[in-house]
Amino acid sequence: MSDAIISARGLTKTFLSGDRRIEVLRGVDLEVGAGETVSIRGESGSGKSTLLNLLAGLDTPDAGTLTWVGSADTGAKRRATYLGIVFQSFYLIPELDALQNVLMAARILKGPGAIELARAKELLARVGLAERAHHLPTQLSGGERQRVAVARALMNTPRLILADEPTGNLDEQTGGAIIELLLGLSAETKTTLVLVTHNVAHAAKCSRQLLLRAGQFS
Secondary structure, X not given: OOXXXXXXXXXXXXXXXXXXXXXXXXXXXXXXXXXXXXEEEOOOOOOHHHHHHHHOOOOOOXXXXXXXXXXXXXXXXXXXXXXXXXXXXXXXXXXXXXXXXXXXXXXXXXXXXXXXXXXXXXXXHHOOOHHHOXXXXXHOOHHHHHXXXXXXXXXXXXXEEEEEOOOOOOOHHHHHHHHHHHHHHHHHXXXXXXXXXXXXXXXXXXXXEEEXXXXXXX
């Protein structure tokens, strides 16, 4: 794929459980193109979240290579400028309001100034939370907290969004709305999206669907 922005070759990951070695990923290959939306589906234990952690640089493979195309930065700065991550459990800072949680992404790069503040407010408005900007996470519903997390993922204008079961803690209707939000924002901003989900209907809304079984794509 000539316009790939992330490319994985032969990713392997093994974990120890007592005396047992469990092969979670067994030589996974994946290329994702600019602006593409890709879903990765599979049963519990198939390696979906492990793969996403490797793609995000949050963990390292035992074997294989991973390339983020066009990223010259290193470490936390590299991750902050290249990708945004949306987790199932939101991971908002409970002491900070919605606006401050979104701004935390900018703090990794530099102290947020007027431009960053304006962008955070704009993003909250785009996810329908302009009036909830100064509410703490405990004052927000699950769907609202996930919308804050989506806004935070977009704060640094990333090239790639990785979403790991972003609807897992939400009811069906709210979860569907979050998927539509992610897909809509991806199309609007030309941001690549990789969505890990167990939901067949959500997966089918992406431009490409992959199935992970026993640590390999099938």
